Amino acid sequence: MIKPELWRPVDGLVLEPNAMTAATMSDENVVVAAGPGAGKTELLAQRADFVLRTGQCRYPRRILAVSFKVDAARNLRERVRTRSGPHLASRFDSLTFHAFAKRLIDNYRPALTGFNALDPDYRIDPDTRVARKQITFRDLVPLALEIVETNVYVQEGIRQTYSHVFLDEFQDCTDQQYRLIQAAFGRSTAVLTAVGDTKQRIMVWAGALEGVLQTFAEDFSARPLPLYQNRRSAPRLRRMQNRMIADMDPSAVSPVEDLTGDEGVIEVLSFDTETDEAKSVADIIESWLKDGVPPHEIAVLVRQQPHLVARSLGSELIDRGIPFRNEQESQDLTAEPAAALILNFIRVVANDRRPFAYAELIRLANRLGASEEDAARFDSQLKRSLAAARAQVRDQAFQMDQPAAWRGLVDEFLQMVSRPVLTALSPGYQQGRRLDDLIEQTFGAFSRELSVDGDPAQALQRLSETDAVRFLTIHKCKGLEFRNVIVLGVERQLFWGNAAATMSEFFVAVSRAKQHLVMTHASHRERPEGATGRWDEHREPYEQLLAFAHED
Numbered sequence: 001m002i003k004p005e006l007w008r009p010v011d012g013l014v015l016e017p018n019a020m021t022a023a024t025m026s027d028e029n030v031v032v033a034a035g036p037g038a039g040k041t042e043l044l045a046q047r048a049d050f051v052l053r054t055g056q057c058r059y060p061r062r063i064l065a066v067s068f069k070v071d072a073a074r075n076l077r078e079r080v081r082t083r084s085g086p087h088l089a090s091r092f093d094s095l096t097f098h099a100f101a102k103r104l105i106d107n108y109r110p111a112l113t114g115f116n117a118l119d120p121d122y123r124i125d126p127d128t129r130v131a132r133k134q135i136t137f138r139d140l141v142p143l144a145l146e147i148v149e150t151n152v153y154v155q156e157g158i159r160q161t162y163s164h165v166f167l168d169e170f171q172d173c174t175d176q177q178y179r180l181i182q183a184a185f186g187r188s189t190a191v192l193t194a195v196g197d198t199k200q201r202i203m204v205w206a207g208a209l210e211g212v213l214q215t216f217a218e219d220f221s222a223r224p225l226p227l228y229q230n231r232r233s234a235p236r237l238r239r240m241q242n243r244m245i246a247d248m249d250p251s252a253v254s255p256v257e258d259l260t261g262d263e264g265v266i267e268v269l270s271f272d273t274e275t276d277e278a279k280s281v282a283d284i285i286e287s288w289l290k291d292g293v294p295p296h297e298i299a300v301l302v303r304q305q306p307h308l309v310a311r312s313l314g315s316e317l318i319d320r321g322i323p324f325r326n327e328q329e330s331q332d333l334t335a336e337p338a339a340a341l342i343l344n345f346i347r348v349v350a351n352d353r354r355p356f357a358y359a360e361l362i363r364l365a366n367r368l369g370a371s372e373e374d375a376a377r378f379d380s381q382l383k384r385s386l387a388a389a390r391a392q393v394r395d396q397a398f399q400m401d402q403p404a405a406w407r408g409l410v411d412e413f414l415q416m417v418s419r420p421v422l423t424a425l426s427p428g429y430q431q432g433r434r435l436d437d438l439i440e441q442t443f444g445a446f447s448r449e450l451s452v453d454g455d456p457a458q459a460l461q462r463l464s465e466t467d468a469v470r471f472l473t474i475h476k477c478k479g480l481e482f483r484n485v486i487v488l489g490v491e492r493q494l495f496w497g498n499a500a501a502t503m504s505e506f507f508v509a510v511s512r513a514k515q516h517l518v519m520t521h522a523s524h525r526e527r528p529e530g531a532t533g534r535w536d537e538h539r540e541p542y543e544q545l546l547a548f549a550h551e552d
């Protein structure tokens with residue numbers, strides 16, 4: 001433990017004065033409002049280190065960090081783990097609102113009564129609620145809210161557990177989420193730190209509260225601490241963001257003299273058809289990869305339905321052997337330890353030459369930890385089982401391109417690993433059918449990718465976080481950053497709806513780029529197979545949005 005005055009930001013970063021104040025605040029609630037790339041998430045990671053290392057969050061109490069996306073929650077968790085070490089980070093719970101709500105439901109489920117009562121092995125389904133047995137994702141926060149609002153013991157339990165609460169991307173907090181935070185921490189001694197950017201409010205359709213940062217400041221007597229710098233984007237990109245800020249929130253505009261410099265590239269590309277667009281964009285991606293840009297530093301952003309809008313581009317990339325990952329289908333899955341275990345197993349036996357996958361599997365043996373003897377026994381079982389599976393795969397008769405062949409191997413492997421070890425991978429796996437559902441979903445994702453070209457190595461690359469170019473919706477890209485970003489289809493027919501909301505979404509998209517931003521539009525997009533509902537073939541560029549790309 002160190003004295004607060006001796007603490008220095010980890011990794012040698014220099015924090016601007018307000019960020020330093022927010023990171024080292026001892027007992028005051030704080031709200032940090034700042035633009036894209038200002039280091040809001042970084043500030044939370046630094047603050048976690050500060051409160052853990054100086055003992056302001058003292059064992060056994062914990063920090064709760066709430067984010068909106070699985071990816072964002074995991075990024076923050078990993079950042080704190082690498083920086084502050086696994087020992088301190090074990091008291092840092094970085095969860096999405098959904099995961100926080102689910103944890104409350106699992107811990108205090110008997111508090112739910114009447115229509116909301118749930119059996120211990122209840123499941124979560126995307127669409128359908130079934131009394132006692134099944135709820136949907138939409139039910140999680142309201143049910144958690146009911147538990148917390150009606151039960152003082154639960155309130156006390158939460159308050160005893162958490163001494164510090166971090167709220168990331170707080171501009172997108174909905175009414176119910178806000179009520180959950182109020183019910184859980186409104187009258188507690190927990191110190192709250194909220195960060196957000198009103199210009200990036202993109203969840204209005206889902207009920208994001210207007211002015212929630214201000215409301216939070218009032219309700220929680222939080223001290224506002226704005227940040228001014230942008231640590232992410234090259235100057236040319238920052239100037240474009242600044243032109244948008246002048247339109248959205250003139251008071252937040254940066255002085256022009258702070259944004260000088262020629263670094264960064266912005267391009268607007270017009271096409272006749274989606275086929276021309278696909279060829280040209282694939283050329284660009286290929287050239288970036290040749291120049292050494294890592295695949296995961298390249299993102300293709302689409303306002304919605306990337307599986308349809310970017311389908312031609314996807315086919316073009318497949319033809320060129322460039323792996324890409326459609327995050328709409330697989331993002332949340334690969335954040336799961338059980339999914340990582342299965343995919344790493346396939347990687348190792350498919351002879352994908354991935355030492356990291358092998359190392360990850362061996363790490364599992366060491367994690368078992370009951371005794372050194374147990375771990376050693378498991379370690380040798382694991383090695384035997386991998387060798388046997390590899391031998392099967394090398395056999396001529398093994399049908400590499402058939403999901404059923406892999407299924408047999410995966411099932412044998414999971415049996416060897418054993419149920420208790422699998423359920424110990426994550427706290428949520430003990431509940432209901434969560435683990436079985438995940439195993440099915442993971443295998444489904446692998447089978448889907450395998451059916452694309454019958455090549456297991458390519459299928460695994462497409463499912464990997466590091467080896468694939470990422471296709472994301474704008475909603476999914478929140479809080480992330482990439483060296484190079486392509487915003488596909490800046491067209492009226494895609495960016496429809498309320499002009500202010502559209503502007504915020506476009507702002508989130510363009511502000512993900514560090515170095516190179518490409519925006520495209522096509523005059524014609526053929527209706528793809530599988531498109532349901534409205535699909536306009538004739539397209540018009542969204543001139544007002546694209547105009548921000550041009551320097552005056």
Ligand SMILES: Nc1ncnc2c1ncn2[C@@H]1O[C@H](COP(=O)(O)OP(=O)(O)OP(=O)(O)O)[C@@H](O)[C@H]1O
Binds near residue numbers: 016
């Ligand atoms: N003090 C700092 N010094 C150097 N780099 C920093 C600093 N703070 C943040 N960064 C880097 O700047 C980038 C943006 O930081 P971060 O993602 O925390 O911004 P943000 O405010 O959360 O952005 P957004 O709202 O757009 O998601 C990251 O690459 C981060 O590592």
